[in-house]
Amino acid sequence: MSTTPSPISVRERVTALSQLIGSMICLQFGSSTAKFLFPVFGAEGMVGLRTCFAAVVLVCVYRSWNVVSWRALRFVFPYGLATAAMNLCFYLALERIPLGMTVAIEFTGPLLLAFIGSRRLSDVAWLAVTIAGLVLLLRPSSSTPPDLIGVLFALGAALFWALYIVFGKRLTGKLSAGNASALGLLCGSIVLFVPCFLPAVAIGVMQPSMLALSVIVAICSSALPYALEMQAMHRLSARDLGVLYSLEPVCAALAGILLLHETLSLPRLGGILLIAMASAGTVLTPGKRSSLPDLPEAPQ
Numbered sequence: 001m002s003t004t005p006s007p008i009s010v011r012e013r014v015t016a017l018s019q020l021i022g023s024m025i026c027l028q029f030g031s032s033t034a035k036f037l038f039p040v041f042g043a044e045g046m047v048g049l050r051t052c053f054a055a056v057v058l059v060c061v062y063r064s065w066n067v068v069s070w071r072a073l074r075f076v077f078p079y080g081l082a083t084a085a086m087n088l089c090f091y092l093a094l095e096r097i098p099l100g101m102t103v104a105i106e107f108t109g110p111l112l113l114a115f116i117g118s119r120r121l122s123d124v125a126w127l128a129v130t131i132a133g134l135v136l137l138l139r140p141s142s143s144t145p146p147d148l149i150g151v152l153f154a155l156g157a158a159l160f161w162a163l164y165i166v167f168g169k170r171l172t173g174k175l176s177a178g179n180a181s182a183l184g185l186l187c188g189s190i191v192l193f194v195p196c197f198l199p200a201v202a203i204g205v206m207q208p209s210m211l212a213l214s215v216i217v218a219i220c221s222s223a224l225p226y227a228l229e230m231q232a233m234h235r236l237s238a239r240d241l242g243v244l245y246s247l248e249p250v251c252a253a254l255a256g257i258l259l260l261h262e263t264l265s266l267p268r269l270g271g272i273l274l275i276a277m278a279s280a281g282t283v284l285t286p287g288k289r290s291s292l293p294d295l296p297e298a299p300q
Contacts, residue, residue: 048196080187096150100253242283
């Protein structure tokens with residue numbers, strides 16, 4: 001989101017930075033908890049629970065029923081489909097490969113979208129850094145070769161994240177950011193309701209504590225991070241936001257190591273750092289910018 005906030009005090013800046021970092025922590029905690037619940041609900045069940053519960057929370061928070069119209073839904077539905085497909089691919093990838101690797105590969109979607117629309121020669125160098133990071137991430141090692149299906153799902157999540165940005169740009173001026181997110185999740189939940197949500201609820205009835213955890217996932221992965229991001233965006237510049245969002249693959253890798261006890265080889269950790277560096281570089285390098293946002297908020 002491109003915003004140009006007025007000058008702020010050091011205290012307000014620290015508060016905003018804390019809110020954005022808190023948003024990232026909530027998001028990765030939600031993803032880690034979701035992976036913990038995969039043996040109970042499966043990846044498909046978890047994305048159904050997370051999307052439907054998050055839609056209910058956000059629609060109620062923003063009272064989106066006041067802005068629902070066929071005209072609005074005509075623009076929101078493709079956005080909601082992209083959101084649902086992105087989250088489904090993300091969880092299916094997370095089921096098979098480490099969290100840090102999943103997020104880093106997914107990050108290439110908005111990065112490549114920014115490169116396609118860019119007129120800066122420096123972005124050729126950042127594209128090369130991104131490709132080098134992917135090579136390190138995907139290069140088979142002697143002990144733990146990456147799961148091919150998991151990698152393909154992560155690339156699918158990257159593609160749908162790029163489409164999420166494109167369709168989201170079309171909503172500019174038609175709906176507020178809060179209502180766009182709420183109605184987008186609502187449209188996505190309609191698609192996921194029968195194949196993903198209902199079977200998971202049938203399992204959750206027999207294990208109510210696990211179902212309650214899935215509600216926490218919905219709040220931590222959607223509602224709470226979005227609320228924190230919205231607060232931070234009023235205080236931080238687009239440049240600051242872009243640099244901080246570039247830390248998300250690193251944050252995901254740390255969450256995977258600390259919360260899920262996942263292991264990543266040094267080359268793969270290096271690949272994650274290179275992709276994060278390329279994300280920051282597209283924001284920090286001066287010159288003619290793309291017509292698309294370089295680094296949008298992460299929606300996982």
